[in-house]
Each structure stands twice: as C-alpha cells, then as structure tokens.
Amino acid sequence: MTEAKPLQAAFTSGAAFTVGAALPLTVILLAPIERMEYFLYSFSIVFLMVLGMVSAKIGGSKVSVAILRITIWGTLAMGASVAIGYLLGVSIR
Amino acid sequence: MYSLDNYLSFHYINRSNWLRAAVLGANDGIISVSSLAAGVVASGTSRENLIIATVASLIAGALSMSAGEYVSVSSQKDTENADIQREMKELRDMPEFELKHLAKIYEDRGLKPETALMVAKELMEVDPLAAHIRDEL
Incomplete structure (x- = not known):
C-alpha cells in the first residue's frame, strides 16, 4: 500500500502545471501573432517530448516509450480540440 | 555499489x-x-x-x-484510513481468524502451511496491525 499524501500531491501538481503553462505563455509573448496557432502547436509537441524525456529520466524508465506516449496522446488531445473548434466554425485562418 | x-x-x-x-x-x-x-x-x-x-x-x-x-x-x-479502522476492529474481535487469514496469505504466496503459520504468528507478535495492513490491504 502506498502512502497517500494529499498536500504533497496538490503542491507538486500545481507547481508542475505552472511550469508547464509558462512554456506556451513564453511562445505567446515571443512568436509572431499572424502565425501564432502553428507556433503554439509545434512548440507544444516539443515541450511534451521534453516532458516525456525528463519524467522517464526521473523515474528511471525507458525514455523512448515515455516520449512516444506523451507525444501521441498530447497531439490527439490538441487535434481533437482543433476539430471541435472547426466544427463550431472557428476555423484557423 | x-x-x-x-x-x-x-x-x-x-x-x-x-x-x-x-x-x-x-x-x-x-x-x-x-x-x-x-x-x-x-x-x-x-x-x-x-x-x-x-x-x-x-x-x-x-x-x-x-x-x-x-x-x-x-x-x-x-x-x-477507513480500511485500517476496519482492520483494527477485526483484529480486536476475531484475532484467531485474523491469524489464519494472514497465514493463508503467506501460503498463497508460496510458503508451506507450517512456515506460513509460523511467519504469521511471529509477525503478529511484533505488530499485528502493521502485518495486516502491509499484506492484507
């Protein structure tokens, strides 16, 4: 049985979210506004790959598996939100 | 190393x-x-x-x-925590059954019945609750 630590989990995930969200925020501050969507999606995939690599290194598991998994599922999630936006008529210019 | x-x-x-x-x-x-x-x-x-x-x-x-x-x-x-509370109550109400239960767990993991009972007895002398939480839950 693993010991559940609510405060540790809350702090860790909140801090990790802030670090993760700071990455697309940096893209928004720096990338040209006309092609922002493309910059956001391509950089997000790079960020996810880095996250996969770092998490596998920390956990001592296989790096390639973690990168592949996080990239595929992350791309699917972002692709699905683009598709929903398209269906609702907010297509990317 | x-x-x-x-x-x-x-x-x-x-x-x-x-x-x-x-x-x-x-x-x-x-x-x-x-x-x-x-x-x-x-x-x-x-x-x-x-x-x-x-x-x-x-x-x-x-x-x-x-x-x-x-x-x-x-x-x-x-x-x-609720499971631990339940376990404490079980240990209080039916210690004999709990000993057999623990021995059965070790038997299922591959120990011989005599060894399993011995291990269960010795562990329950040290800390019955810890032994049950670790191996039963």
Missing part, C-alpha cells in the same frame, strides 16, 4: 507518487493552455488580450489542479 543498507537508493518506485502528480500537472499545463491560447488566437484578438487570457488560464488551471489533486488524493487516503 549495492549493499543491503543502500539497496533501495538504486530503485525509483519511492518517487512514483510525486512524479505521477508532476507529470499530470505539467502535461495538463502544456496542453490545456496551448489549446486555449490557440482558440483565443482564432478569434482574431490582439496580443494583449491573448496574454491576459493565457495568464488567466495559467492561474485558474494551477489552482484547479492543486485543488483537484488535494481532494482526489484525500479521498484515497480516507478510504485507506
């Missing part, structure tokens, strides 16, 4: 709890904030508005992530 004292430091499973929370948080931060920003960009707004929306989603997301982790891990902890 490996010795019996430092053996665990070559393993990473003790990190799995906070690593899980960190990967969940960072993954969510990247994907949800990127997707939201892309949606806002598609509305043709200015960079200033885009920055406001993104910062808002960063703050809201981080707080919601913390609150969500806190309540979800708390509910897991509550369940574990």
Whole structure:
C-alpha cells in the first residue's frame, strides 16, 4: 500500500502545471501573432517530448516509450480540440 | 555499489507518487493552455488580450489542479484510513481468524502451511496491525 499524501500531491501538481503553462505563455509573448496557432502547436509537441524525456529520466524508465506516449496522446488531445473548434466554425485562418 | 543498507537508493518506485502528480500537472499545463491560447488566437484578438487570457488560464488551471489533486488524493487516503479502522476492529474481535487469514496469505504466496503459520504468528507478535495492513490491504 502506498502512502497517500494529499498536500504533497496538490503542491507538486500545481507547481508542475505552472511550469508547464509558462512554456506556451513564453511562445505567446515571443512568436509572431499572424502565425501564432502553428507556433503554439509545434512548440507544444516539443515541450511534451521534453516532458516525456525528463519524467522517464526521473523515474528511471525507458525514455523512448515515455516520449512516444506523451507525444501521441498530447497531439490527439490538441487535434481533437482543433476539430471541435472547426466544427463550431472557428476555423484557423 | 549495492549493499543491503543502500539497496533501495538504486530503485525509483519511492518517487512514483510525486512524479505521477508532476507529470499530470505539467502535461495538463502544456496542453490545456496551448489549446486555449490557440482558440483565443482564432478569434482574431490582439496580443494583449491573448496574454491576459493565457495568464488567466495559467492561474485558474494551477489552482484547479492543486485543488483537484488535494481532494482526489484525500479521498484515497480516507478510504485507506477507513480500511485500517476496519482492520483494527477485526483484529480486536476475531484475532484467531485474523491469524489464519494472514497465514493463508503467506501460503498463497508460496510458503508451506507450517512456515506460513509460523511467519504469521511471529509477525503478529511484533505488530499485528502493521502485518495486516502491509499484506492484507
């Protein structure tokens, strides 16, 4: 049985979210506004790959598996939100 | 090098709890904030508005992530504590049955019946509750 630590989990995930969200925020501050969507999606995939690599290194598991998994599922999630936006008529210019 | 004292430091499973929370948080931060920003960009707004929306989603997301982790891990902890309370009651009410139960667990793991009973007896002399929590739950 693993010991559940609510405060540790809350702090860790909140801090990790802030670090993760700071990455697309940096893209928004720096990338040209006309092609922002493309910059956001391509950089997000790079960020996810880095996250996969770092998490596998920390956990001592296989790096390639973690990168592949996080990239595929992350791309699917972002692709699905683009598709929903398209269906609702907010297509990317 | 490996010795019996430092053996665990070559393993990473003790990190799995906070690593899980960190990967969940960072993954969510990247994907949800990127997707939201892309949606806002598609509305043709200015960079200033885009920055406001993104910062808002960063703050809201981080707080919601913390609150969500806190309540979800708390509910897991509550369940574990309730199970421990139940186990204490069982140990008080029917110690003989609990001894047999523990021995049966060790038997199922591959010990001979005599050995299993001996192990169960000795462990229950040390700390009955700890033995049951570790091996029964």
